[in-house]
Amino acid sequence: xxxxxxxxxxxxxxxxxxxxxxxxxxxxxxxxxxxxxxxxxxxxxxxxxxxxxxxxxxxxxxxxxxxxxxxxxxxxxxxxxxxxxxxxxxxxxxxxxxxxxxxxxxxxxxxxxxxxxxxxxxxxxxxxxxxxxxxxxxxxxxxxxxxxxxxxxxxxxxxxxxxxxxxxxxxxxxxxxxxxxxxxxxxxxxxxxxxxxxxxxxxxxxxxxxxxxxxxxxxxxxxxxxxxxxxxxxxxxxxxxxxxxxxxxxxxxxxxxxxxxxxxx
Numbered sequence: 001x002x003x004x005x006x007x008x009x010x011x012x013x014x015x016x017x018x019x020x021x022x023x024x025x026x027x028x029x030x031x032x033x034x035x036x037x038x039x040x041x042x043x044x045x046x047x048x049x050x051x052x053x054x055x056x057x058x059x060x061x062x063x064x065x066x067x068x069x070x071x072x073x074x075x076x077x078x079x080x081x082x083x084x085x086x087x088x089x090x091x092x093x094x095x096x097x098x099x100x101x102x103x104x105x106x107x108x109x110x111x112x113x114x115x116x117x118x119x120x121x122x123x124x125x126x127x128x129x130x131x132x133x134x135x136x137x138x139x140x141x142x143x144x145x146x147x148x149x150x151x152x153x154x155x156x157x158x159x160x161x162x163x164x165x166x167x168x169x170x171x172x173x174x175x176x177x178x179x180x181x182x183x184x185x186x187x188x189x190x191x192x193x194x195x196x197x198x199x200x201x202x203x204x205x206x207x208x209x210x211x212x213x214x215x216x217x218x219x220x221x222x223x224x225x226x227x228x229x230x231x232x233x234x235x236x237x238x239x240x241x242x243x244x245x246x247x248x249x250x251x252x253x254x255x256x257x258x259x260x261x262x263x264x265x
Contacts, residue, residue, distance in 0.1 A: 041070035045077045052080055057088040075105050079114070086118055094118040109138040113145040120152055128152045143169070147188060159195045166192035170208070186216045193225055202232045220250035227259045236263050 048063030064081035067074050082097035098115035105111055116131030132149040135142055150165035170192045173185030193208035209226040216222055227242030240263045246256035 037070045041067040041074055041077070044070065045074065045080075048077070048080060048084075052084060055087070057084040060084045061088070073104070075101060075108075078104070079108075079111060082111075082114055082118075086114060086121075091118045091121045095122070107138060109135045109142050109145065112138070113142060113148065116145065116148050116152070120148060120155075123155075125152050125155050129156070143172075150188075151191060154191055154195060159198045162191075163195050163199065166195055186212050186219070186222075189215075190219075190222060190225065193222075193229075197225065197229055197232070202229050205229045206233065218249060220246040220253055220256065223249065224253060224256045224259065227256065231259060231262060239263050 044063045044067040048060040048067065051057070051060035051063065061081065061084050064077045064084060067077035068081065071077070078097055078101040082094050082101060085091075085094035085097060095115060095118040098111055098118055102108070102111045102115060112131050112135035116128045116135060119125075119128035119131060129149065129152045132145050132152060135145040136149060139145070146165055147169055150162045150169065153159075153162035153165070166188060170185060170189045173188060189208055189212050193205050193212060196202075196205035196208060206226065206229045209222055209229055212219070212222040213226060223242045223246035227239045227246060230236075230239035230242060240260065243256045243260040243263065246253050247260070250256070
């Protein structure tokens with residue numbers, strides 16, 4: 001979808017005389033003006049892309065916005081603008097631009113996925129679920145949309161539905177090359193472990209929390225989850241140790257404080 005400036009020059013050079021002088025598509029000046037605007041739009045997009053790749057999303061936003069202002073049909077710029085707003089934490093703006101992009105490109109699974117995550121961040125879970133569904137209807141193997149779909153089911157308390165998706169994503173993320181495709185596997189594992197916990201499968205939840213702690217020993221949430229799991233299994237000593245470790249990492253962690261208080265009862 002990238003449009004180099006040479007494309008626009010080729011358009012100008014290749015215009016037939018009948019088009020230029022017969023008045024069928026406007027004057028030569030108008031054609032040149034359109035080509036110049038499209039060229040400037042491409043330059044703005046490329047500058048924005050450099051900022052985006054450097055994770056400087058605030059700086060990228062005005063360049064993508066300018067590209068769309070110059071060329072309202074520039075769908076790549078619209079998509080990158082939406083993701084820039086998302087990464088900058090401006091989920092309302094991200095949602096608006098994802099919706100505009102989806103209206104023009106309804107078969108682009110990444111746009112539905114982005115809309116799903118934006119809605120998820122705003123806790124509009126039912127709408128997020130629908131966006132993830134639409135993304136997966138286009139590409140059933142779209143990993144990021146599968147994760148979003150499972151996370152949303154989790155937030156809706158639909159643990160039995162979320163479980164197989166979280167388990168599959170965790171297992172795929174554990175193995176060799178798949179880890180590169182899912183660098184946040186321990187975050188997915190955490191949701192998987194909590195899902196097992198909420199479904200009452202404490203033995204398997206313990207196994208997954210232990211794996212998570214082994215990989216991310218500095219993550220208070222995993223120690224907290226392990227503490228609650230040990231508590232449900234009746235192992236108060238290990239539960240206390242886990243809650244205390246969580247509080248060492250994150251002082252004032254309310255959920256771990258509550259767990260520690262329950263151990264002492």
